[in-house]
Amino acid sequence: MGAVVPNPYIDDSHRQLAETARGFARDQIVPYLPDWERAGLIPRDLSRQAAELGLLGLGYPPEVGGSGGDFFHVMTLIEEILAAGGSIGVMSGVLGHGIVSPLIMAAGTDEQIERWVRPVLAGEQLCALAITEPGAGSDVAGIATRAVRDGDHYVVDGEKTFISNGVRADFVLTAVATGDGGGHHGLSLLVIEKGTPGFEVSGSLDKMGWLCSDTAMLSFDGCRVPVDNRIGDENAGFRPAMRNFEGERLIMATQCYATAQRCVDLSRRYLQEREAFGAPLASQQVLRHKLAEMARRTDVAREYTRRVADRYRAGEDGLASQVAMAKNTAVEALDFVVDAAVQIHGGYGYIREFEVERHYRDARVMGIGGGTVEIMNEIIAKQLFAGT
Numbered sequence: 515m516g517a518v519v520p521n522p523y524i525d526d527s528h529r530q531l532a533e534t535a536r537g538f539a540r541d542q543i544v545p546y547l548p549d550w551e552r553a554g555l556i557p558r559d560l561s562r563q564a565a566e567l568g569l570l571g572l573g574y575p576p577e578v579g580g581s582g583g584d585f586f587h588v589m590t591l592i593e594e595i596l597a598a599g600g601s602i603g604v605m606s607g608v609l610g611h612g613i614v615s616p617l618i619m620a621a622g623t624d625e626q627i628e629r630w631v632r633p634v635l636a637g638e639q640l641c642a643l644a645i646t647e648p649g650a651g652s653d654v655a656g657i658a659t660r661a662v663r664d665g666d667h668y669v670v671d672g673e674k675t676f677i678s679n680g681v682r683a684d685f686v687l688t689a690v691a692t693g694d695g696g697g698h699h700g701l702s703l704l705v706i707e708k709g710t711p712g713f714e715v716s717g718s719l720d721k722m723g724w725l726c727s728d729t730a731m732l733s734f735d736g737c738r739v740p741v742d743n744r745i746g747d748e749n750a751g752f753r754p755a756m757r758n759f760e761g762e763r764l765i766m767a768t769q770c771y772a773t774a775q776r777c778v779d780l781s782r783r784y785l786q787e788r789e790a791f792g793a794p795l796a797s798q799q800v801l802r803h804k805l806a807e808m809a810r811r812t813d814v815a816r817e818y819t820r821r822v823a824d825r826y827r828a829g830e831d832g833l834a835s836q837v838a839m840a841k842n843t844a845v846e847a848l849d850f851v852v853d854a855a856v857q858i859h860g861g862y863g864y865i866r867e868f869e870v871e872r873h874y875r876d877a878r879v880m881g882i883g884g885g886t887v888e889i890m891n892e893i894i895a896k897q898l899f900a901g902t
């Protein structure tokens with residue numbers, strides 16, 4: 515199956531990586547994925563294997579243990595893992611540092627980068643980002659987990675939920691309220707390490723999809739965290755967290771169009787192989803046109819996302835609205851495509867053994883996590899009305 519779509523934004527280094535990434539997914543992920551989904555966990559070894567191939571370090575400079583490269587190397591990795599039959603869920607596990615390490619790189623000191631980025635890129639430590647709470651998701655400024663200064667420590671009390679990799683993580687980059695009134699100007703980021711007294715994984719969520727990716731509930735009860743663990747200035751965590759969302763949303767948009775492409779490929783093959791009424795299903799015009807529509811939406815999402823990602827790679831500021839458009843466009847494409855792919859596979863589309871079933875389940879959260887469809891539209895609307 516040919517999922518390779520010409521990409522004017524990449525060079526030979528990306529194409530070389532594509533081969534490595536595809537081999538990694540084919541040999542180290544795809545055969546084991548059903549077992550990991552049943553177990554609800556990805557083995558830690560997978561991170562080490564990915565690190566050995568330089569896959570965790572993509573986009574990070576060699577000085578901090580990275581493999582170099584740019585944002586399109588990360589996108590290429592995602593595209594190839596999905597083209598080979600991987601899943602968004604497995605990526606949330608093995609590439610989960612993609613929403614943590616950039617924040618530490620952007621706002622942390624050299625010492626903090628050495629302590630919390632290098633071991634992650636080497637696959638020796640796992641990390642998670644904890645922003646969402648039982649009472650605050652979209653409303654990031656409304657978080658209630660408080661950190662009160664006591665000498666050279668903060669005392670942290672509160673709860674977090676929906677934290678990807680939170681069960682396995684060695685440390686959690688945690689958004690806490692430090693200002694008197696909390697809100698945009700009262701948010702700080704603390705690295706809270708597993709084993710710190712008062713910090714517990716209070717539960718693991720049973721989900722619709724992303725079954726191999728653990729999703730934790732965390733609690734902090736009088737948890738003393740050294741002030742040295744604060745990333746960036748006190749009360750200055752909101753802006754870097756928001757900026758970090760741009761990379762996360764483009765990664766999610768990439769996961770969406772790449773999953774959609776995989777579903778187009780699987781559906782095309784199924785239409786060619788499955789016979790009904792004495793002929794391959796591919797001879798039915800209504801199904802051919804359904805596939806055409808799936809391909810059209812996928813291509814629009816891919817082209818738009820790549821265009822915005824190219825501007826992001828160039829360091830352009832003020833892209834929040836375009837990033838939001840890319841995410842919503844790709845989510846909408848994926849929602850349509852996974853539903854159509856299951857329909858094309860008939861009853862088999864509902865059976866676990868058939869890959870489209872997993873993509874259907876994994877897709878649903880893409881319009882919720884990393885900022886919902888509605889919040890993306892609010893970002894777009896704000897820009898439209900700015901200055902009026």
Ligand SMILES: Cc1cc2nc3c(=O)[nH]c(=O)nc-3n(C[C@H](O)[C@H](O)[C@H](O)COP(=O)(O)OP(=O)(O)OC[C@H]3O[C@@H](n4cnc5c(N)ncnc54)[C@H](O)[C@@H]3O)c2cc1C
Pocket residue numbers: 642643644645646649650651652653675676677678679721724729879882883884885886887888889892
């Ligand atoms: C599998 C999974 C993994 C996740 N991983 C992480 C993680 O690693 N770290 C982390 O911090 N979080 C994580 N999340 C949490 C995710 O980011 C939140 O679920 C998301 O931000 C939405 O927040 P909420 O669930 O509290 O919904 P709410 O904010 O309560 O929203 C509920 C509904 O109301 C709508 N709504 C809310 N406010 C507005 C508004 N102003 N205008 C219009 N509509 C509005 C929303 O769009 C949504 O439809 C994860 C979630 C899931 C399901």
